[in-house]
Amino acid sequence: MRLKTFNARTMSEAMKMVRDHLGEDAIIVSTQRGEGGKGVRLTAALDGADPEFDAAPEPSPLKPPAKKRDTIEYLSDALSRHGVAPNLAERMLRSATTLGIDDPILALAGALDDVFSFQPINDLKPTKPIILIGPPGQGKTLTVAKIAARAAIARRPVHLLTTDTERAGGFEQLQVFGKVLKVEVGRIDTSQRLKETLSGYRKDALTVIDTAGRNPFSPDDMGILRPFVQAAQGDTCLVMAAGTDPLEAAEVARAFAEFGASRLIITRLDLARRLGSLLVAAEAGRLKLADASVTSAVVDGLNPLNPVAMARLLLPDLVAEEAAAPLKRAYS
Numbered sequence: 001m002r003l004k005t006f007n008a009r010t011m012s013e014a015m016k017m018v019r020d021h022l023g024e025d026a027i028i029v030s031t032q033r034g035e036g037g038k039g040v041r042l043t044a045a046l047d048g049a050d051p052e053f054d055a056a057p058e059p060s061p062l063k064p065p066a067k068k069r070d071t072i073e074y075l076s077d078a079l080s081r082h083g084v085a086p087n088l089a090e091r092m093l094r095s096a097t098t099l100g101i102d103d104p105i106l107a108l109a110g111a112l113d114d115v116f117s118f119q120p121i122n123d124l125k126p127t128k129p130i131i132l133i134g135p136p137g138q139g140k141t142l143t144v145a146k147i148a149a150r151a152a153i154a155r156r157p158v159h160l161l162t163t164d165t166e167r168a169g170g171f172e173q174l175q176v177f178g179k180v181l182k183v184e185v186g187r188i189d190t191s192q193r194l195k196e197t198l199s200g201y202r203k204d205a206l207t208v209i210d211t212a213g214r215n216p217f218s219p220d221d222m223g224i225l226r227p228f229v230q231a232a233q234g235d236t237c238l239v240m241a242a243g244t245d246p247l248e249a250a251e252v253a254r255a256f257a258e259f260g261a262s263r264l265i266i267t268r269l270d271l272a273r274r275l276g277s278l279l280v281a282a283e284a285g286r287l288k289l290a291d292a293s294v295t296s297a298v299v300d301g302l303n304p305l306n307p308v309a310m311a312r313l314l315l316p317d318l319v320a321e322e323a324a325a326p327l328k329r330a331y332s
């Protein structure tokens with residue numbers, strides 16, 4: 001097997017390069033951000049390549065239309081099974097058709113890259129705090145702990161704060177995680193206090209802020225959240241569990257986007273088989289897809305999202321041989 005790495009501005013461009021240089025049989029081995037977090041660096045492999053591998057081969061001829069139609073039909077079925085809204089599915093399929101890639105995973109990855117933005121938390125500016133918001137019970141507190149655990153493993157200083165001080169047990173829940181990670185948890189009652197606390201922190205430390213679950217359809221509830229989001233001046237991430245109704249998810253995403261959410265962290269991916277609500281939500285709120293949580297365990301299980309990983313999650317039948325494989329292999 002021979003490996004070759006391609007750098008391009010977008011995932012679609014990178015995949016076109018792979019196809020042009022290595023042909024249809026190339027396998028995508030890994031995808032990463034390019035240097036300085038810009039663009040895409042994609043490594044592809046080809047089985048049994050000849051020694052002339054590095055000399056660009058002739059672009060492979062386009063496959064017969066019937067085969068391409070099969071790919072698009074397959075993707076159309078898959079998106080419909082996931083409950084992706086018809087207008088969004090149509091946009092994605094149009095993009096996949098334009099790309100003209102036969103491999104369903106790569107075709108879907110290209111369409112995802114075209115229609116959505118991806119920005120994992122690790123690619124965010126390290127100097128800004130991360131504030132997690134969302135409806136009750138979506139996994140905000142556990143995700144705060146996961147982000148902190150990941151930073152702690154990388155030996156990065158971490159600050160943990162919570163504004164969830166009214167609800168019985170809100171503070172204590174994060175404190176339990178804080179104790180495990182040996183990080184003190186700050187209890188924040190007012191936006192003024194949040195501003196003061198943040199101004200006293202080291203700039204090289206990662207600050208993660210947990211908030212109380214809020215009802216997006218209650219102006220009073222959301223009114224409480226707004227000053228905290230403004231005071232944090234951070235990267236505001238909506239946390240949303242997989243497996244909900246797509247139309248509900250879209251309304252929730254739109255509401256939280258109005259309050260400053262610009263990224264989507266997906267949770268409980270291990271408990272859902274239909275992921276359409278997440279795509280519909282990301283589109284409705286113009287949210288960048290950031291990370292996905294696939295377990296209730298604190299350490300590990302928060303995985304950066306990219307178009308290929310998302311495509312694999314959406315097409316588990318093509319990825320998995322056994323039931324547990326799709327989640328693991330989507331990030332391999």
Ligand SMILES: Nc1nc2c(ncn2[C@@H]2O[C@H](COP(=O)(O)OP(=O)(O)OP(=O)(O)O)[C@@H](O)[C@H]2O)c(=O)[nH]1
Pocket residue numbers: 134135136137138139140141142143164211212213214267268269270271293294295296
């Ligand atoms: N299996 C699984 N469970 C998860 C995942 N993420 C969160 N959970 C569970 O979902 C439940 C709610 O998680 P929390 O972190 O308390 O949710 P929250 O959004 O902070 O809830 P509130 O503070 O009440 O708004 C807990 O039982 C978590 O263990 C996940 O990715 N997989």
Ligand SMILES: [Mg+2]
Pocket residue numbers: 140141142164170210211212213
């Ligand atoms: Mg919580």
